[in-house]
Amino acid sequence: MKSVGLFALLLCFTSLVGCGGKKDANTELQRAAAAMAQPDPSPTAPATEPVQPASPTIQTAPATTPAQEMSQAMTAYKAGDLDDAVRRLQKLRATPVLSAEKRMAVNDATAAVMSEIYALADKGDARAIQAVKLYEEMQTHHK
DSSP, rough: HHHHHHHHHEEEEEEETTSSSSOOHHHHHHHHHHHHOOOOOOOOOOTTSSSOOTTTTTOOOOOOOOHHHHHHHHOOOOOTTHHHHHHHHHHHHOOTTOOOHHHHHHHHHHHHHHHHHHHHTTTTOOOHHHHHHHHHHHHHHHO
8 A cells, every 4th residue: 555654644644643653543532532531611691592392293313422433433443343433433533523532632642543544455455455445535635
C-alpha cells in the first residue's frame, strides 16, 4: 500500500501527541469512549428564555449520541467488523458539535485504529484492505 507512508505522516500532523509512539487502538477507543461519556459544559441560558416542551404527538426515533456511536465503533472494532468501525469513527469525526476534548479523543482513536488497519492491510488481511478502501473513499468524498 503506497499510501501508508502518506497516511502515517498525515496522522502525525493531525494528532495532538504527534508520533511519540505507537498508540494501541483499543486503548485509544476506550479513552475516546470515556471522553464522550463526560457531559459537555453547558453555557448558562438567559433566565428570560422559556423552555419549549416537546410536542407529545410527534415521535421520532432517538438519535444516536456521540457516546453511543463511539461505544458501537469500539464494539465493531473489537468484533473485527472494521468497515463498521471506520464508518462510525468517520461519522463521529464529522459531528459538528463535539467539544475540543472530544474531537481530539475521536481523532486520536481514529488515528490508532487506522494505523492498525493499515498494518493489517499491508499483511494482506482482506477485511483490513476493504476497510482501507472504505476509509480512503470516505476521505475523498468528505471534501
